[in-house]
Amino acid sequence: MGAESSRSVDVVRRAACAAAVGLLVLFVLLQIRAMDHRPPASTSAFESTAVGTTTPTRWPACAIIHFVVDLRNAPKNASAVLSRNLRVVHSITGITFVAAGTTTQTAFDSYDESGAVVPVVFAWLEPRQLLGQSSVNAVTIPIVNATRTNYTSAVVLFNDDMNAAFEADPKFADNLVLHELGHVLGLANVNDPSQVMNYYLQPRTTVDAYASGDTTGLHRLYPGAQDCVHVSTTKVSGVAHNRVQPNGLIQQGIYRSALPKEKQWE
Numbered sequence: 678m679g680a681e682s683s684r685s686v687d688v689v690r691r692a693a694c695a696a697a698v699g700l701l702v703l704f705v706l707l708q709i710r711a712m713d714h715r716p717p718a719s720t721s722a723f724e725s726t727a728v729g730t731t732t733p734t735r736w737p738a739c740a741i742i743h744f745v746v747d748l749r750n751a752p753k754n755a756s757a758v759l760s761r762n763l764r765v766v767h768s769i770t771g772i773t774f775v776a777a778g779t780t781t782q783t784a785f786d787s788y789d790e791s792g793a794v795v796p797v798v799f800a801w802l803e804p805r806q807l808l809g810q811s812s813v814n815a816v817t818i819p820i821v822n823a824t825r826t827n828y829t830s831a832v833v834l835f836n837d838d839m840n841a842a843f844e845a846d847p848k849f850a851d852n853l854v855l856h857e858l859g860h861v862l863g864l865a866n867v868n869d870p871s872q873v874m875n876y877y878l879q880p881r882t883t884v885d886a887y888a889s890g891d892t893t894g895l896h897r898l899y900p901g902a903q904d905c906v907h908v909s910t911t912k913v914s915g916v917a918h919n920r921v922q923p924n925g926l927i928q929q930g931i932y933r934s935a936l937p938k939e940k941q942w943e
């Protein structure tokens with residue numbers, strides 16, 4: 678992990694050590710930590726706001742986002758599911774995703790706030806490659822510019838442990854991809870299990886399309902979607918820097934339906 682990330686990990690570890698004073702204190706602190714990790718009890722929420730404002734961080738209106746894929750460990754239906762849901766996202770937000778080839782990049786551990794626009798990465802990787810979040814279905818790291826007014830890229834890493842479920846259960850696959858695309862576009866996790874942006878992906882999910890809270894959030898981010906007419910493409914840097922830890926933004930994972938011992942807010 679990069680320096681920024683290491684510092685934040687150290688802070689968490691120090692907080693955890695300080696809590697280990699007595700059982701009662703530890704219990705209380707664990708409750709507080711658990712609450713801190715819970716998403717707000719709302720049907721939609723934003724993961725970032727522009728510095729000094731309450732304006733949610735977003736992609737520029739009608740943006741054309743180039744993306745690269747690493748399908749070497751992907752489920753067989755990965756491309757089809759991704760394409761289908763990128764079209765869904767386009768219809769709601771006016772944002773267009775354009776395929777820009779493949780990547781074999783597997784290390785996403787440095788930090789760069791240059792603000793250069795680089796392709797979004799979608800990769801299917803082993804659990805140990807998911808930036809320390811091995812018990813998640815996927816993890817998305819949105820990349821912001823220095824003022825947090827706009828996103829400039831994102832890294833979306835899917836857990837290849839879930840490939841069998843991804844191939845066997847279309848609702849699971851659609852829900853998972855739509856959830857991560859929600860993070861790419863600026864939505865945060867929520868507590869409401871009827872929304873795609875719910876923090877936990879429920880076992881045998883019945884949700885496979887954005888629900889009312891999800892779309893309300895997306896419409897607030899991209900209110901002029903119906904007016905998007907593309908006449909030119911955004912210039913994309915050819916150098917796909919490993920830019921993972923955006924200015925203080927946290928990684929957003931979607932947690933899989935876990936064994937009881939795993940079911941904790943971590």
Ligand SMILES: [Zn+2]
Binds near residue numbers: 866875931
């Ligand atoms: Zn999430």
